[in-house]
Structures are given as C-alpha cells and as structure tokens.
Amino acid sequence: MKKYLSIACIVITASMLMASCSKNSTPSPIVDPPTYSVPTTYNFSNANFADATTRLGMYTEISNLMKNALTGTFDATKAKAMLTNTGAPFATAAYNTSNIQLADQFSSGFKADVNNFIDSLAKASNAYPTAASRGVAGVGVSNANAATIYAETSLGLNYAQVFNKGLMGGLVTYQIVTTMDAIANQTIDNKTVVNGETAMEHAWDMAFGYWGVPIDFPTNKTGAKLWGSYSTQVDAGYHANQILMDAFLKGRAAISAKDNATFVAQAKIIITTMERLTGAAALQEVQETKAAISDPVVRNSRMSEMYGFVYSLKYNPKRVITDAQYNALLALFPAKTFWDLTLDQVNAIRDAVANQYGFNDVKDIL
DSSP, X not given: OHHHHHHHHHHHHHHHHHHHHHHHOOOOOOOOOOOOOOOSSSOOTTOOOHHHHHHHHHHHXXXXXXXXXXXXXXXXXXXXXXXXXXXXXXXXXXXXXXXXOSGGGSOHHHHHHHHHHHHHHHHHHHTTTSOOBTTBOEEEEOSSXXXXXXXXXXXXXXXXXXXXXXXXXXXXXXXXXXXXXXXXXXXXXXXXXXXXXXXXXXXXXXXXXXXXXXXXXXXXXXXXXXXXXXHHHTTTTOOHHHHHHHXXXXXXXXXXXXXXXXXXXXXXXXXXXXXXXXXXXXXXXXHHHHXXXXXXXXXXXXXXXXXHHHHHGGGOTTOSXXXXXXXXXXXXXXXXXXXXXXXXXXXXXXXHHHHHHTOGGGXXXX
C-alpha cells in the first residue's frame, strides 16, 4: 500500500510542478522578419566609399608611371613613395593631401612582395634600349607588331603586370574578403551611427568601392577598373558581374534593415565569388597566352598576367585552395624561364585552374 501511495505522490507532485511552470512561463514573441526594399543600383543615401575610390585612383597613377619602363625612364623610388603617399608624389593634388595611402591597406604578404616587384621592373627598364630576350633583361618587341613592346626580365617576366595583378589580390581582394568575413561574423558595429552611417554600413560601402564599378553596374560599365574590368571580361563564362552586384545590393540593404541572416549570407557569397573570379581571370589570360604562343615577347607578358593572378591567391586569407594545391599550381609554370614556355604547359595550367574552381565546361571561353 505504501508503494502505491508513494507512486501516487510522485505523480501528483510532478503534475503540480508542470502546472506551476505552465502558469509562470511566458511564450516567446514571434518576431516578423524585417521588411525593406533592395534597390537596383548602389544609391543608398548614406553610402560613402570615397577613400576606396581615391586608392584606386592612386593605383592608376602608379600603373601609368610603370609605362615609363618602356622608354627606360621608370622611377622606382617614386613608385614606392606613391605606395606610402610620401613627398606629394601624385599628379592629382587631392591624393597628396588626402591623408590616406595604399601600403597600409595591403595584406602582409603583398607588403613583403611589392618592393621586389617594383625593383624587378626597374631592372628591365634600366636595361633599355637592350632588347629583352632569353637571359637578357630589356624592352622586347612583338614579332607581329613593332608597336607592341614590353619591359621584361631576363626570365621573361613583365613585372608591371605581376604588380598589377598582385595589387588586385593584395589590396582589393584582401580588403573585400576580410571585410566580408568580419561582417559575416558580426564583429563590426551596426548600431552606433557616426557621420550618418554605422561602422558596418561604411565597411560594406568600402568593399563595394574597392570592386571598382559604377553604382549602376553592370548596366553601366563605364570607368570599371581592376576587378570591375575583369569581372566583365570573364562574364561569358562566369557571371560574376550579376552575382557580386546582387550580393552587394542585398547585403547593404539588409545591414540597414538589421536583417542579420541576409547580410551574413551575402557576405559569404562575395567571399566565395572573389576567389573564383581570380581563377576565372587566370583562365582568361590562358586564352591570350595561347593566342600569342609564337610571339615570345607578347606571350611572356600574357603569361606574366596569368602568373600574377595565380600568385595573388596567396594574399586571400579566406581562400579555399590549400597551400599544397596552390604550390602545385605555381609549379606548373616554367621553372627556369618563361622563354621556354610550351603550349603543353599552358594547357596544363588551364586544366589545373579549371579543375580547382569548377570551370571545366567553360575553360576555353573565359
């Protein structure tokens, strides 16, 4: 009898506790997802990416300075001063007084490499008017068009192009993906408004500015530069134009609406797209290299662009490609000199990049 009474007591006590919990608990409110519109252009009223635009303008002046290597007058000291905005080196006076620079925005890897790229170009420039050839640095001439000339090292590298592609990875991609990673992890403030926008809104704007496209891209492609130019060049095979523009628009609208799930998702899309875009750009240079396979000076310059894109993958801290895979890709380039490049080597690089980034079906049209 005591056994049955004990069981009954337990049941009654449990029932009372459940009833008590039920009376005291408050149901969780149902929160409706925020409602907001996504514009078709990057015309957010508080958007500000002026510093990114200024830095891309600084890059353009450096790139133009490097053209002096074709006449033996490239000034490496000035190029390095332009990286740090030291001594008023820019023709655009506003850049000199902007209180911003390029170098402090570089990835650590690009900071370590960039002076070597500049010095290597200077060596080829200083050899002018010697013609570049196997084992000889100088300024080489296309055998198909005497007006086409490139400054190349004794190994056949055009370091103006290696610098350009390196900066696309070590500045632009680096800034975009590190920003997107911080936003995806919600480590940037999206509450406090300073100068009309939150820190997260401004960080997102800066990433958009680094892409280098007009606010109504891709309808309007005027003035697109660096990745903005290359995303258009490869668009037939990899539609990064629309992927990136949609993600930038949706993500920015979501940040302002405090729609965390959406801006996190869009940030991750941008991170993935930037790495695949680098692979697509390398494949685009494969086609140009093959087209110039019998014109060594031009071929070497195109190969330098391809090499620059592949090499720049190391500056992306969010890359999916492993160190082993990256090193295997680099090992496919001629070990001693680009002057020895063969069509089989070009095709091997093409196939490896296409396999890495899922472009096998479009590797010959990018």
